[in-house]
Structures are given as structure tokens and as C-alpha cells.
Amino acid sequence: MIEMSSTQIRQKFLDFFADKGHQVLPSAPLVPQNDPTLLWINAGMAPFKDYFNGSATPPNSRIVTSQKCIRTNDITNVGKTARHHTFFEMLGNFSFGDYFKEEAIDWAYQFLTEELGLEEDKLWISIYKDDDRAFEIWHHEIGVPQDRIVRMDKDENFWEIGIGPCGPCSEIHYDRGIDFGCDDGCELGCDCDRYLEVWNLVFTQYNKTVDGEYLDLPNKNIDTGVGLERLASLLQEAPTNFETDLFMPLIEFITQNCDVEYGQSEETDLSIKVIADHIRSITFAIGDGALPSNEGRGYVVRRVLRRAVRYAKVLGLEVPFLHKIVAIVVDIMGEHYSELVKREEQIMKIIKQEELRFEETLEQGMNILDEVIAELEEDGLKQIPGDKVFMLYDTYGFPAELTEEIALEQGFEVDHDGFEEAMQQQRNRAREAREDYDQGHSELELFKGLRDELGVSKFIGYDHKAATTEVLAIVKDEQEITKITTGEEAKIILEKTPFYAESGGQVGDQGIIKTDCASLKVIEVQEVADIIVHQVELERGSLEVGEEVEVEIASGLRAATARNHTATHLLQQALKEVLGDHVKQSGSLVTPERLRFDFTHFEAVTEEQLCKIEEIVNQKVIANLAMVTEKMELEEAKQLGATALFGEKYGEQVRIVKIGDYSLELCGGTHVDYTGEIGFFKILDESGIAAGVRRIEAVTGQAGLNYVQQQEDMIADLADKLRANPAEVVDKVDSLQNKVKSLQKEITGLKDKLASSQSEDLASQAEEINGIDVVIDEADGLDNTGLRKMGDNLKQELDSGIIILGSKLKEKVVFVAMITDDLVEQGYHAGEIIGQVAQVAGGGGGGRPTMAQAGGSQPDKLTAALEKAREIIAGV
Known part of the structure; x- marks a missing residue:
């Protein structure tokens, strides 16, 4: 066995398979890209799902990676066992219709024995019970003795998830000796640490049908996974993963800051291990753009971080403390994961802020939980009511899992059904509050029917501001009608329209519809069931289905809206430049009067940063950059680096908006032709609207000039009251304030x-x-x-x-x-x-x-x- 650092092991793995014709790809971000089925990347093969199912073509038929992974389903076991982690690295080599079992097995064995120097007589192999070909390769071609090859059932050595590609597995285990076992007679498959699973080889050779048949795949694939932490524990002869160079610097830093020694107490060791494990997860998750919040993966980050804070307090560490460990994580991992080095300062700030936020409520919540437990003890009860768990979660930000963990430590259990009932009651209240949401059900069904009959709407508004078109349908009071008269309001569907429907944060156009004997005002425009619906008010005359009409948008309002929309694109890129790549759009509103842009960021934007952001946007306005729009395939747009909204659904064909060489986004909105048309950009306000989400409000063009004029008028009025020139106002106010202080x-x-x-x-x-x-x-x-x-x-x-x-x-x-x-x-x-x-x-x-x-x-x-x-x- 050759002693190696974790960095050396990772690099040797990548180099070994690169020599075997594999393309080395960087780790995919922990936040899945365009895969709503996954909360996190949790396995080496997860980023390659489309390659395995054939819906996308890989850049190479052979790929090798070291993939960052997060799993929190066994979070309560972290620190209690030798190998449970919330964050880990999966080394993997993959074949997409190229090599198969022979090469996969041969190379795995060769790497372990020749490159790492593992003792051959300590390697044990498990295979699927019916996989005779795997047995032949291991026994006859590799030379592993028959008594060290164990056939196992489907639940142990067969990989499948419902219907689709699947296949048998072969796992490689290393016998660490009786000192790691439960007794002398311990065998492969035991839950103890003697037989350490090192490598899992998945042979994807079947396609499972809905009828339960397993048909041979024409193109067979290889998916393997090696835990870096496990290999490090073997080669560094560490009793657990925590004693390797991936964790010990973290553990040493933690113990240096508290009055405990590692290895002296199971209780304090648990706290140390949990903190060391969790800070890795938090650091990498935030580094990949997942900010703490109360939903989705943000909730996972918050839960893991708050769990670590609790264990830090058990050790007597003064919060905030966790953010200080980030530098150690970066020292260990930054050479391979350069994004950590680039974002270290941001990660530290986010963690520190979250620690301080939780510290404010932790003690109060803990006191309440202690009171609840004390009352239950007096009554001889051992179950914490679900409504109490919900109250801690809803009011004090206590994850239900944290409440349960603390309860279990004190011999109590949690009423899960009662908690879910309280959660459901909250959902019901929220649903009742949304009764006025969107269109009524019957009207929505009506528009779906019209879409099936008339087809989707034809939008010509990118190139035309006016058109001659035909009235295809009129809807009023959720009923389809044939005619409206003076004073009536209704919803109209046109054969083609230049009116932009409200979408992507941009409000819909306004304008007029007219005939020789009728005039209608378009109040708002929305898209319902892929149909552009014009809300109109008939000011004079009458209008019938089938009539030819002249339509024209309000050009001034459209132009003002376009200025603001283009400005949001410039603003988003400027935010990334000044604040960092973690900035992501969380929402927007674009109207003719103003723009509003919501984005992910962990703290208030300083005045200095706002000035810089504003300066950058105005520089791009002055540069008069050309606006180019183009339709292309979604994959092509992604390869060009176009920014997309996370969670937004895009079709195969998308529209990209390119502003010079500065900004590239997927967008269906209306824009100026050149940035100079924006005229002027001015930020009005910056504020926080939710945990980790900030908002900037701004104006452009004439609205921006009007705002500046208002400010100048206010300064002039103030100067007049102070009997000073505008340039002397600040000095005059300072003088008055000093005089007030003296008088006080x-x-x-x-x-x-x-x-x-x-x-x-x-x-x-x-x-x-x-x-x-x-x-x-x-x-x-x-x-x-x-x-x-x-x-x-x-x-x-x-x-x-x-x-x-x-x-x-x-x-x-x-x-x-x-x-x-x-x-x-x-x-x-x-x-x-x-x-x-x-x-x-x-x-x-x-x-x-x-x-x-x-x-x-x-x-x-x-x-x-x-x-x-x-x-x-x-x-x-």
C-alpha cells in the first residue's frame, strides 16, 4: 500500500483514466443544471443522465471525473459512523456505448493494485447472483480466488430506478482485518467496518420495460463510483474518514478554539466531526450558488448550517465561529476546486450572517423546547406534540429535524403526524388566501378550447407596432360571445398581434383597436393557454367576431418599457461584476415608469457598491452598444453562455438577447436597438425582501431625468431655507447640527x-x-x-x-x-x-x-x- 495525500489520489485517478482515452471533465456544480428531478448532484453519474438515456450526445464516449456530491438523507449518522458524510467526492469513470465489463473490471483492479498498491489478497468482490460473465472476468481473467467472490441478491448488486436503463453491479471491498470487525467470524456484507466497500462498477446492459421485462440494450454503458474519502482512509491507514488529511486540519482548528481534545470523549468527538463534515457541505453548496433560505436546497443549506451551530455551542465555541473554518476548507480543496478560492470571502460572509441570524433565535427556541420537555416529563409523557414542533419551526426557524434530534438525545420522540397536520393546516390557509389567483377555472378551460380550435397566437410585435388583423374570438364573463357594444369590456383574441403579453416580468402593451365605426382601448394584455388575450374597453361603436381591425400599440409606453428592460440586463451583469458570480435573478418587474430587479445576495449592497453598479450601467449606455436578438436551439444558447432563469421552462427553440460583448441572456421581452436609447440610468433604492434576496429599483430615460430634477429642486429649496448656495448646503447642515449638539x-x-x-x-x-x-x-x-x-x-x-x-x-x-x-x-x-x-x-x-x-x-x-x-x- 502506497501512502498518498487525498490530492495525489484524486489526480492519480484522473491521470490513470486519461491515459486510457477518457476525457477529464471538471466537477459539475452541486446545484443541478436543467434537472428539476434532483435537489443536489448526489452521485458521479448524475450530471450524465441525458448521456445514459440517449437524449444527449456526450463530448466523448469515455469520461472521467471527480464529482462533488451532497446527500443529507442520513445526516443523523454523521459523526456516529466512520464513513457517513453530507458532502463527499465521487471518483468515476464512464463509458457511453464504448467499453464494457472486461475493461471496467480490469482497469479498476489495475488501478487499486498497481497504482495504489493495495494488497491483492485483501480484495473481495461482490457480484449480482446471475452475472456469470462478471464472475468469469474476476475469477478466470483477473485471478481473484473463487472464495473471495460473493454472489448477492438484487437488492445488493443490481442497479435500477423504475423503468429504463439498468443492470447488475460489482463491488470491490477491502478487508481491513479483524480489528475493524465485530468478531472473528465476520463476513462480507456485515454492517461493521471490516470489509470496506471501495469501488462500485455498474454495468448498464438492460432496458426494463413497463411489463417488467429486461431487454438487452444495443449500446451498453459503464458507470463507476469510488469514494475519495474511503480511499484516503485506506492509504493513510486512518481508522475512519475523519482521521484523513481531508478532515484533520478542520478538526485541529476546531479543537484549538475550544477546551476539548479530539479522541478523548465520544460526545465531544461527535460534535467535532459534525462541524467538520457540515462546514465542507456548506462551503461547497454556497460556493455553487445555493444560499440559505426556507425553501428547497436553500432550506437544506440552512438546516445543515444550523445543525453545525448547535454542535458548536455544545463545544462552548462562541458563535459566530463556523465562517472562520472556511479558510481551512479552501486550503485543503482549493487547488482542485478553484471556485472556492475565488468565492472564499463571499462564502465566509454568508455563513457568518446566517450564524448571527440563528444565534438570535437559537437560545430562545432552546429554552422553549426545554420547557416543553420539562412539562412532558412532569406528566410522564415521552412524545413532543406536533403543534409544538411546528411552532418551533414556524416561529423560531427550528428545523423539525433539529427538534427531533435534540428530543431523541433526551429520550423523547416527535409526533410526526401532528406536525404534518399543522403544516397542512398552514398550506390550507395559504391556498384559501390565493382564491383570487389568476383566471377562473372555467375561463382557463375556455381559452384552452379556443387554443385547440384557433391555434396559438401569432406575435409580430418585435418587428411591427401596428397591423391589420382579424377578430377571432370575444370573451366576456367567462362566456364566448359574438359582439360587444359601446361601454362594454371584454377579452379579444386576434389572428395576429403586435401587442406584447405580460411575461418575464415585463408588463403588457397598451394601445388601440379600431374599425371605421368602432374604437377600443387596450387596457392590458396577457397570455393564457398560449393565446394572447387583449383586455379591451369599447369606447364607441360595436365590434363583432370576424371583423377586420386596425391595431396599434402605444409606442411611447413600449419605448419606455424597452429602455427599462434592456437596463435590467445591464444591471444584472453589473451586479455580477461588482458583487460576484453568485448573483442570480430572483424576479423582476419592468414597466414604462420604472424597473425592479430582485437578486440573490447575502447582505445589503453598500453605497460604494451601488455607485459602482450605477456607473458601470451608465458606461454601457454611453458606449451605445448594439442589441442583437437571435433564435437558436436551447443547447446552442447554453454553449454560448447565455444566462437563463433557474427553474424556468424553455422550449427547444429560444430567443437570445445579446448586448455588445457585455451581456447574453435568454429573453422574450422587447428591447432598444442600441443602449444609448436608454439615455440615463439611476438607482432609486436597494432593500432586502427575504433572506438572501435583495431588490434594486431604478429608472431610466425621462423618468431618470425627472428624478434628478426633483432632487435638484429639493436641494434648491433646502438651500433657500438655509440661506446658502446649493454647494454650501452640506456645510451649513453640519454647522447647524454641531450647534444643536452644543445647545443640547x-x-x-x-x-x-x-x-x-x-x-x-x-x-x-x-x-x-x-x-x-x-x-x-x-x-x-x-x-x-x-x-x-x-x-x-x-x-x-x-x-x-x-x-x-x-x-x-x-x-x-x-x-x-x-x-x-x-x-x-x-x-x-x-x-x-x-x-x-x-x-x-x-x-x-x-x-x-x-x-x-x-x-x-x-x-x-x-x-x-x-x-x-x-x-x-x-x-x-
């Missing part, structure tokens, strides 16, 4: 003197209650700070005594109580007294025995409240 300081000093003077007078007028000097007084106009200062002064004047002060402040009343130490020893308590006093004035409060504050909402009860103080002191 002077007022405070005068108040202090007044309080001191009043304190001397009040001390001399102290009344005696129960043999104690007591000062009770209404100090009008003083706030809490003023009352405290007055109380401090009185306390200095009195050697021994009780002070109760109250003051009216607009619609409320404030109180302060102070008691000297000797009287506290006699049983007097400022907090208890002031609490009862404040209740009389409709409030409450409390504090220490020597000093307390309170407030009330009924200033008219101040006198009565202070009288209550006398009664309390007299009664003690």
Missing part, C-alpha cells in the same frame, strides 16, 4: 444644576415615615435620566432614606425609586415598591433593592401613585 449639552448642564438645586431643597423638606426620612415628589418635565440624576443627588444629601420620584412626560408617566443600603438591610426593596406604585398609573416596572425604574400610561394618576408609595412605606 448646555440644556443638559442646566438640567443637572436645576436637579441639584431642587435636590437640596427636597432633602431639607424630607418627611418622616416609620422613623425614616422619605422624599416623595412630582418632578415635572424630567425623563428617566433626569429623575435618576435627581435621585442620586438626593441620596448624597440623605445619610439614610427612601426616595420616590415621578414625572409626567406627554402621554406617559415615569418613576424612580432609590433606597440607602442600611434600609435595604431592614427589608425595604426599591423594585418591589416601585412596581406597586406604577400599577396605580396603569404601568409596571422593577429593579434592584437599591434602585428601580418604572413607567405608566395614565399621567393623571401620578399623585395617587405617589400617595400609594407613602402607604407602602408606612406598612412595612
